[in-house]
Amino acid sequence: MKLALPFAFFIFISFSAFSQTFTVSGKITDEQNKPVPFTSIYIKNTTRGTSANSEGEYGLLLKPGTYEVQYKAVGYKQQSRKVELTKNQAIDIVLQTETYQLNDVVVKSGGEDPAYAIVRKAIKARKGHLNEVDAYTCEVYIKGLQKLLAAPKRFLGFDVQKATREMGLDSNRRGIVYLSESESKYSFKRPDNVHEELISSKVSGSNQAFSYNRASDIQVNFYENIQNWGGLSLRPLVSPIADNAMFYYNYKYIGFTTENGETVDKIKVIPKRGYDACFQGYIYILEDSWRLYGLDLFITKKQNINFVDTLRVSEQFFPVSKQAWMPSSVKFEFTGGLLGFKIGGYFISVYKDYDLNPTLNKKEFKEVMRVTKGSNKKDSTYWANERPVPLTDEEKMDYEKKAILAKKRESKPYLDSLDKVNNKFSLLDLTYKNYRHANRYEHEYYNLDAILPSIKFNTVQGFNLNYGASFSKLIDSTSNKYLTVGARAGYGFSNKKFTGSIYAGIPAGEYNLGLSAGSEIVDLNYYTPMSPLINTVYSLFERQNYEKLYQKQYLSASASRRITGGWMASGYVEWAERKALTNSSNYSFFSPGNHNYTSNNPFSPNLDVPMFADNQSFKIGLRTTYDFSDKYETYPTGRRYLPSKYPTIGLSYTKGIKSLFGSDVDYDLLTADVSKSNINAGVLGQTSFFIGAGKFLNNNSLFYPDYKQFQGNQVLFSHTGINSFLLLNYYTNSTYTKYIEGHIEQNFSGFFLNKIPLIRKLKLQEILDINYLSTPALKNYTELGIGIQYLNFRLMYGKSYNSGSNTNSAVRIGVSF
Incomplete structure (x- = not known):
């Protein structure tokens, strides 16, 4: 003892x-x-x-x-x-600046630079280094910082000075606008399985937010032939050691040095054509193994990148085993400017504790990302001990200053003061803009539509008002689900008819429920291919009424949910009383070219007779889709499932039931479709397609609103969805028998136009569309469209072919958001 x-x-x-x-x-x-x-x-x-x-x-x-x-x-x-x-x-x-010695190599006039021999060996070894690690785990620390370097006091009527002051920036509108740190546990298994768990997160100026930093987003691998950097570059960027790199790059040997007993060659990479999607800068290659030792590369506006003017990427590697080198750090730095705003910043990731022989369960890779609930609640002591990259004085001050602002912004008095200012009601303002009354603290929102945008014109109702109001409230903060109820009221000043409807969206566990009832005047084509606003313009200024309408009094209910993984299902039931309508107004501002309105019956344009007899319908509809993906991200608010790299398959069934609740319809429609958007086509951009087919198994009794409709277009302004046509009539090609349609779109992402001086600065994307439709009545209808896209705006020239020489052509403008 x-x-x-x-x-x-x-x-x-x-x-x-x-x-x-x-x-x-x-x-x-x-x-x-x-x-x-x-x-x-x-x-x-x-x-x-x-x-x-x-x-x-x-x-x-x-x-x-x-x-x-x-x-x-x-x-x-x-x-x-x-x-x-x-x-x-x-x-x-x-640190002393590295001096690189030149080998005793004599390069004759016109001879090849020694760099080419080294790069060829690196290209030959590329695939081996790409696949030398089958799986690994590591810990990743990421810091992201974005600064506003300059800004005007006002921009398009917006008070920038006030906004930046509220964000904690200085009186010259300069300072940090985003500062965040995160730590993640990262797992990888070939070929492309990733799992990341965010274990800590800190965002300057917010006590509730989670960091946008993701290890998977900042990862780069120059052993891959191309780098796909999402919205930053329209085109994939070619690696300096890609299999076809010699077609894109020139190389210059700078010299060699020795580190840890190994020879490191420094090579300058230079794009052969200044505007190709290529990098500039330096790569460092280890002799004998011919692997990347480090790199310092950049791209500029010449490569038609978005959002920034210059982006620099630096990566360093270190040996994790005798056979494998892994990244020790990756850094992105950027600068940019537009319309008086200048920004700059960086993201840096630091890797540690690699395990190249982990025990991994394949099932865990179904969850690609996990953000745990308490990961954003770590205190300053935790970060002082865990933070591998020290904060600068500016960053410390930003955290301290914005912590005070964050606490203030989350308080009820502050939120109420914001609401008091923003909830001010003005009848004059309501005439041209929507009104929103918010109770931010209770997460309640009331919305009123603007009056003038609610007024439209069509030849059935004349000038008409269709006004709406809604209410929404957060009822489940963990999953961010809202209860929504609303109502619409309408009146046609020419046909003297009132309309009105109510609706509700109700989250109920795994289900999203919908209820609606009322009386509405709706488009004969359930896709509503022409917006009421566009129809108003064409009617009043061109005296052309493309929109055709009917009246529907209805009760409906719907439900949707995720069955599992990428399997979704939805269904609805609807009872409706439907009436065909005729024109009641012949008014227009102008009548160019002696245009005359057509009737509301697209099959009888010169005779205004009802298109179908009044009827009642009771129908049920079911739809299910599967996209072959069971991968998801988990957040404190719930799961978010990720799209698959494979196409999505859809199956729909609609049943019209006769005699039930007075129903006059009796039909069965079965349809199937397969689609996929933005398939990576390498340097040729992205491919999207949609293929659909269907058949009425029974068409004993149905009316035009029950037909299979298509997304047609007859005016300058068109839809841009993948299953849209450029020139198809809105109504006359609908079918009650069977159909097959196909659409394919190739976005070349500037592959051709980027080679033309001056035009390349516009960052235009070339678009090729092919659309096809076949029904027993239409036979083989085909469209070919070519055009260009800038941001979300598209200009297309389309030509249609049907029955040999029966052709049509037109220009179309599309906008998508």
């Missing part, structure tokens, strides 16, 4: 020493005493490390012991320091 106390004390002291940690910190500069930002710092022969911040400051938390700390930055000589760590130590490092 006498020995027990000293022994226990010894164990306690030993455990305390073992569990204690110390910090190696300092600043990294170059020979001119300028900071070397984002230098990689890691412990030799381990995958534990960190990165310096934008001012060259670093901090590395370690247990007591002896370490060899290595400091590495692209373009500088690597340095090492042996550290006996028994207390906190400050170690400042001066």
